[in-house]
Amino acid sequence: MITLRFLVLALGLLLASDAIAGKRSNTLEFAFQRETDFVDRIHTDSRESSLLSSAIYDTLLYQDPATGQVTGLLAKSWTWVDERTLDLDLREGVKFHNGDAFDADDVVYTVGFVIDPQNRLRQQESSFLFVKAAEKLGSHKVRLTLNRAEPVAEFQLAARFIMWPAKYTQAQGHMIHATRPVGTGPYRAREVAPGKGITLTAYEGYFDGPKPKAKIPTVNIRIIPDLQTQVAELMAGRLDFAQDMPPDQAENLRLNPALKVLYGDTIRITFLSFDTAQRAGESALKDERVRRAIAHAIDRDAIANRLIGGGSKALLAQCHPAMNHCAQDLPRVAYDPAKARELLAAAGQSNLTLNFAAAIDLKTVAEAIQGYLTAVGIRTRIETAPLPTWRTNFLGGKSQMSVLSWGGGGIYDTSAALPVFFDGGNADYARDAEVSDWIKQASSTMDQTRRAQLFRQALTRIADKTYTVPLYTNTANYVMTSEVDYTTTRVDVPVLSQIGWK
Numbered sequence: 001m002i003t004l005r006f007l008v009l010a011l012g013l014l015l016a017s018d019a020i021a022g023k024r025s026n027t028l029e030f031a032f033q034r035e036t037d038f039v040d041r042i043h044t045d046s047r048e049s050s051l052l053s054s055a056i057y058d059t060l061l062y063q064d065p066a067t068g069q070v071t072g073l074l075a076k077s078w079t080w081v082d083e084r085t086l087d088l089d090l091r092e093g094v095k096f097h098n099g100d101a102f103d104a105d106d107v108v109y110t111v112g113f114v115i116d117p118q119n120r121l122r123q124q125e126s127s128f129l130f131v132k133a134a135e136k137l138g139s140h141k142v143r144l145t146l147n148r149a150e151p152v153a154e155f156q157l158a159a160r161f162i163m164w165p166a167k168y169t170q171a172q173g174h175m176i177h178a179t180r181p182v183g184t185g186p187y188r189a190r191e192v193a194p195g196k197g198i199t200l201t202a203y204e205g206y207f208d209g210p211k212p213k214a215k216i217p218t219v220n221i222r223i224i225p226d227l228q229t230q231v232a233e234l235m236a237g238r239l240d241f242a243q244d245m246p247p248d249q250a251e252n253l254r255l256n257p258a259l260k261v262l263y264g265d266t267i268r269i270t271f272l273s274f275d276t277a278q279r280a281g282e283s284a285l286k287d288e289r290v291r292r293a294i295a296h297a298i299d300r301d302a303i304a305n306r307l308i309g310g311g312s313k314a315l316l317a318q319c320h321p322a323m324n325h326c327a328q329d330l331p332r333v334a335y336d337p338a339k340a341r342e343l344l345a346a347a348g349q350s351n352l353t354l355n356f357a358a359a360i361d362l363k364t365v366a367e368a369i370q371g372y373l374t375a376v377g378i379r380t381r382i383e384t385a386p387l388p389t390w391r392t393n394f395l396g397g398k399s400q401m402s403v404l405s406w407g408g409g410g411i412y413d414t415s416a417a418l419p420v421f422f423d424g425g426n427a428d429y430a431r432d433a434e435v436s437d438w439i440k441q442a443s444s445t446m447d448q449t450r451r452a453q454l455f456r457q458a459l460t461r462i463a464d465k466t467y468t469v470p471l472y473t474n475t476a477n478y479v480m481t482s483e484v485d486y487t488t489t490r491v492d493v494p495v496l497s498q499i500g501w502k
């Protein structure tokens with residue numbers, strides 16, 4: 001470890017003067033560890049699409065990433081007519097990157113697209129379908145009618161309800177946003193090169209509002225899957241900003257005077273998903289004792305403290321403690337390898353082999369879990385894949401057991417954590433109708449006492465049945481050059497338009 005730290009320090013000193021990125025070039029070189037198949041949060045909801053969407057597009061409302069407060073963005077103000085009717089007054093003078101003027105027609109078109117079941121968007125039920133219709137009341141006034149009372153409607157409108165230009169999208173088809181995205185955000189996409197990266201340039205015509213204007217003229221996002229390569233690029237001055245660096249590597253990089261490390265809180269959680277419903281075929285995971293044995297076999301505190309670090313905490317429930325109505329007094333499943341072996345023996349599964357899937361960025365976590373399971377006699381075959389491939393398999397019912405993370409769109413409410421995994425849809429591997437009903441009721445009533453009761457019932461049953469194993473809260477780990485000026489927020493990805501130079 002001492003030798004590695006010395007090399008980090010020495011190499012950084014040798015190469016710091018040979019920087020080819022950074023302030024001198026006025027281009028921010030930014031690394032993604034994995035590629036996303038879409039840059040917009042309408043088509044997909046990942047950390048990468050969240051970062052890119054915030055830069056390229058705007059939503060109707062805006063959730064401040066530091067405070068969590070909701071204010072107007074493309075909608076300058078809004079009024080609740082009743083609990084299912086919302087009138088929005090739109091900001092005038094806003095233009096899309098292609099020059100089209102933003103108005104009510106763009107809202108009506110985009111909302112109509114995201115709520116059309118035929119479009120089969122990911123997480124469509126949980127993220128969009130609380131809206132029933134969008135009606136134009138004037139050139140810059142829209143009425144949204146809801147299918148139900150939605151207690152977190154304003155947060156939802158600030159999350160994935162980005163606005164597309166209607167004429168451009170209708171003429172080109174909605175898939176155009178995968179390669180030639182057009183929004184109203186502080187950055188415009190200059191080039192999208194699948195497998196390589198994305199280049200963004202500051203949008204000079206961005207309006208004055210709560211979202212910051214771009215501070216750096218050009219952002220070059222590169223796909224660099226290997227973390228060691230990211231470290232080498234940072235120390236060589238060819239990379240300015242990297243995220244999700246393992247804590248041990250991040251701490252070593254602190255010794256380099258040309259670099260700095262920041263940790264931020266997030267509401268993203270990581271957990272194990274079990275194929276209780278046997279969607280991927282018959283397996284021992286149908287037995288509650290096997291699932292409970294796996295829960296007892298994993299030292300979640302050790303994973304949170306030693307592997308993840310940066311303030312990560314072991315989870316007690318299938319939601320983040322900072323979320324509204326996330327019960328924190330559920331019975332704790334202790335790390336107990338002896339109990340795990342006892343349960344496996346009782347289930348007749350002392351020599352068990354399971355398929356275990358993970359996206360590439362969670363490979364290290366999967367390997368740690370594999371070690372714990374091996375110790376109690378469970379063999380696992382780890383299958384890692386790029387995020388798009390892993391997601392396709394997971395949503396296609398091919399996951400026997402997966403480790404995955406979920407950020408809930410940055411919404412501080414348990415309704416953002418549970419529905420997508422327990423609504424009977426493609427991501428639901430429990431298929432418990434009673435749990436689904438409780439969550440549906442809790443997500444559609446304004447009675448906060450009732451919501452808390454229903455979420456507690458759902459969380460208790462999920463824990464009792466071990467439908468999942470909540471693992472840990474995620475942290476946002478950032479490594480950047482000393483020239484970069486950035487303050488962490490409560491979201492789990494950096495806000496590009498808030499990054500500047502010192």
